[in-house]
Amino acid sequence: MKFRAKIVDTACLNHFTRVSNMIAKLAKTCTLRISPDKLNFILSDRVANGGVSMWCELEQENFFSEFQMEGVSAENNEIYLELTSENLSRALKTAQNARALKIKLTNKHFPCLTVSIELLSVSSSSRVVTHDIPVKVIPRKLWKDLQEPTVPDADVSIYLPVLKTMKSVVEKMKNISNHLIIEANLNGELNLKIETELVCVTTHFKDLGNPPLASENASQDRNLEQMAEVHIDIRKLLQFLAGQQVNPTKATCRPTELPLGSTLGGHIYCGLVCRASHVESGCSLNSMNDDHRSAAHVQLTLQQVSL
Amino acid sequence: MPLLTQRIPDENDYCLVASLDNVRNLSTILKAIHFREHATCFATKNGIKVTVENAKCVQANAFIQAGIFQEFRVQEESVTFRINLTVLLDCLSIFGSSPVPGTFTALRMCYQGYGYPLMLFLEEGGVVTVCKINTQEPEETLDFDFCSTNVINKIILQSEGLREAFSELDMTSEVLQITMSPDKPYFRLSTFGNAGSSHLDYPKDSDLMELFHCNETQVNRSVGCHLVMKYMIRNEDGQICFVEYYCCPDEEVPDS
Numbered sequence: 033m034k035f036r037a038k039i040v041d042t043a044c045l046n047h048f049t050r051v052s053n054m055i056a057k058l059a060k061t062c063t064l065r066i067s068p069d070k071l072n073f074i075l076s077d078r079v080a081n082g083g084v085s086m087w088c089e090l091e092q093e094n095f096f097s098e099f100q101m102e103g104v105s106a107e108n109n110e111i112y113l114e115l116t117s118e119n120l121s122r123a124l125k126t127a128q129n130a131r132a133l134k135i136k137l138t139n140k141h142f143p144c145l146t147v148s149i150e151l152l153s154v155s156s157s158s159r160v161v162t163h164d165i166p167v168k169v170i171p172r173k174l175w176k177d178l179q180e181p182t183v184p185d186a187d188v189s190i191y192l193p194v195l196k197t198m199k200s201v202v203e204k205m206k207n208i209s210n211h212l213i214i215e216a217n218l219n220g221e222l223n224l225k226i227e228t229e230l231v232c233v234t235t236h237f238k239d240l241g242n243p244p245l246a247s248e249n250a251s252q253d254r255n256l257e258q259m260a261e262v263h264i265d266i267r268k269l270l271q272f273l274a275g276q277q278v279n280p281t282k283a284t285c286r287p288t289e290l291p292l293g294s295t296l297g298g299h300i301y302c303g304l305v306c307r308a309s310h311v312e313s314g315c316s317l318n319s320m321n322d323d324h325r326s327a328a329h330v331q332l333t334l335q336q337v338s339l
Numbered sequence: 340m341p342l343l344t345q346r347i348p349d350e351n352d353y354c355l356v357a358s359l360d361n362v363r364n365l366s367t368i369l370k371a372i373h374f375r376e377h378a379t380c381f382a383t384k385n386g387i388k389v390t391v392e393n394a395k396c397v398q399a400n401a402f403i404q405a406g407i408f409q410e411f412r413v414q415e416e417s418v419t420f421r422i423n424l425t426v427l428l429d430c431l432s433i434f435g436s437s438p439v440p441g442t443f444t445a446l447r448m449c450y451q452g453y454g455y456p457l458m459l460f461l462e463e464g465g466v467v468t469v470c471k472i473n474t475q476e477p478e479e480t481l482d483f484d485f486c487s488t489n490v491i492n493k494i495i496l497q498s499e500g501l502r503e504a505f506s507e508l509d510m511t512s513e514v515l516q517i518t519m520s521p522d523k524p525y526f527r528l529s530t531f532g533n534a535g536s537s538h539l540d541y542p543k544d545s546d547l548m549e550l551f552h553c554n555e556t557q558v559n560r561s562v563g564c565h566l567v568m569k570y571m572i573r574n575e576d577g578q579i580c581f582v583e584y585y586c587c588p589d590e591e592v593p594d595s
Contacts, residue, residue: 197466200435207429231426233433235468 033111033169034102035066036136037092044095045133049124051090056121058086058271058332063170063178064145066101066111069093073117074178084268087181087331104172111137112170112178115145123147123163131158143167181333188260190216193237198224199273201235205266208233211337212266215259218242223259226266264334272332355382355418355450358410362446362461363438364574365403366431369424371572371582372399378424379477383417390480391424398481398585407578418450420474422457430470434463450474481585492519492557494526495550496541498570504528504539520556 039045051073055062059075073088092099103109127133127149134148144164152158170178192198205212205226213225220240226233359365372378372391381388386404405411434444447460459470508515512530519526526541526548543551569583 193466197434197464201433201466201468204429204433204435208426230423230473231430232471233430233468234470235433235466237466239465 033104033137034100035111036098036100036134037096038098038135039095039133040097040131042129045127045130048090048095048133049121049127051088052117052121052124055086055088056117057274058084059117061114062086062117064113064115064167065178066113067103068101068109071095072180076178076181084335085181085333087333108172108175110175112175113137113143113145113167114170115165115167119163119165120145120147123149123165126151126161126163137167138164140164143169181331186260187254188216188218189243190218190220190222191241191243193222193240195273198237199270202266202270202273205233205235206270210266211263212269213261213263215261217257217259218254219256221257221259262334263337265337268334272334351414352451353412353449354414354452355448356410356412357387357408357446357448359407359446359448360409360443361575362431362444364407364576364578365446366428367574368401368403368572368580368582369428369431371570372401373424373428374399376423376425377421377475378427379419379421379480381417381419381477382413384411384413386411389424392480395481396587400583400585402581402583404580407574407580418452419477420450420453420457421477422472422474426472427457427459430459430468430472431461433461433468433470434466491555492553493550494519494548494553496526497547497549500541500545500547507539509534509537516558518556518558519553521553522556525551525553 039048055073059073061075063072063074063076065072065074069092071090071092073086075084075086101109101111103111124133124147127147130149130151132150134150136146136148138144138146140146143166145167147163147165149161149163150158151161201224202212205224208231209226209228211226213223213227215223215225220238220242222237222240224235224237369378369389372389374397375391375393377391379390381390384405386402386407389401389403390398392398431446442463444461444463449458449460451458454474456471456473459468459472461468461470508528509530509532511532511534514531516529516531517527518524518529524538524540525543528539530537541547543553567583567585569581572580572582574580
């Protein structure tokens with residue numbers, strides 16, 4: 033197993049750092065999957081009730097000037113590593129004004145991801161700061177649990193409102209209840225609701241717009257005003273909103289079709305999936321960075337909480 | 340505020356309807372008396388009085404006159420209900436606690452009467468939040484019959500100076516002793532803590548003193564014998580609301 037990669041472009045480095053910070057906010061421990069074309073940060077929570085799963089994908093060539101990897105074997109040309117997300121984001125803090133960043137898989141009594149950062153001193157001689165991040169190599173037999181989630185066709189897709197407003201509202205609602213109901217329809221309307229014995233609070237967002245649904249059939253039959261509803265754990269949603277370091281111009285919902293590298297602006301999308309079986313229902317939030325060159329695609333799926 | 344008016348089914352059903360262009364003119368005042376979970380609201384055509392009490396020892400009242408509101412209608416003589424003040428404040432600040440300069444959240448408050456929830460409609464930037472808060476049986480609140488002829492000593496101070504003093508009080512002291520006297524030390528706050536006793540004196544000719552009328556020397560322990568503290572709070576539009584605190588004594592200390 034081999035892995036070594038290098039970033040020399042400042043913008044790419046900053047972007048990589050921002051992605052790492054976002055991951056650190058969302059998941060304490062995550063899996064890093066290295067394949068010839070991509071890097072993925074994965075969190076899969078097998079708890080069906082109110083659980084969270086996250087899938088973040090980076091196209092390797094958008095970040096690294098050099099990238100070499102050799103997987104476990106020729107047929108399975110991938111590497112799966114488990115690491116503490118904060119270790120990576122902390123190491124990248126050093127890379128703020130770095131000249132170059134190198135990452136490689138090493139063995140220093142135990143497997144590590146070694147991050148070497150070349151910094152320019154005031155005297156214009158360079159110095160190198162090295163971080164050794166301990167990792168656990170995940171065996172082949174566990175790889176099947178870490179595959180890209182198949183996002184079922186959403187019943188409703190909708191552009192999310194200005195995140196700042198949504199975050200303020202969700203933060204206040206959290207003081208009242210942990211159980212949040214998200215309702216949306218194909219008429220650009222989104223409601224956030226909490227209900228307790230003492231109080232009901234509903235925030236209505238209008239004129240949000242709906243992107244075309246993945247499945248054309250689904251949208252033909254559906255009454256525009258009819259609301260799709262999911263119940264989720266408000267704290268998980270707040271973690272996602274808090275971790276957003278991009279300022280999207282538009283938030284959209286298109287779980288499967290949005291191409292990477294789109295220049296439409298940062299995207300945050302929300303797909304509501306409601307099925308007869310509550311276990312399958314959930315809300316999928318997708319966020320994509322604005323930069324055409326170095327796009328990162330993060331998908332967070334929140335499973336419905338029991339009603 | 341077209342968005343908000345669309346939502347009201349029938350205005351005549353409500354025995355209290357109040358509208359504010361800037362919800363902070365209400366929430367700031369209520370925060371000042373938020374030391375207990377529940378509050379009693381008492382509305383007449385003159386305005387709303389919100390009362391919070393603690394174990395029959397301390398009572399705080401906030402007065403928001405009808406003139407503060409852009410619209411204010413009370414159908415009956417008076418309307419009274421008890422409500423969870425923590426939840427009410429969370430709802431009033433649903434769009435965020437830290438105000439962004441230039442943005443205002445509009446409020447419409449409606450109450451249908453006994454047994455109905457308090458309805459709040461808040462709007463900011465086209466986004467509307469509707470809150471329905473259950474109300475409870477109003478409880479008897481203490482009536483401090485504080486008539487001016489019984490006043491022995493009266494002092495009006497600029498609160499900024501008092502605020503600094505209160506923040507520096509020695510918390511290891513069990514009591515706060517307040518001395519008011521026509522002679523020195525005039526107005527003194529004293530604590531008796533682990534490290535010793537400490538006294539904060541305000542001379543009667545201090546810049547902070549707006550009014551000083553002391554006829555007798557009084558020394559009272561803890562936040563005083565029927566001590567009334569009345570605050571004038573100026574809101575963002577420059578209007579004035581009053582908040583007052585009535586406190587019962589721990590003990591009265593004979594003149595020493």
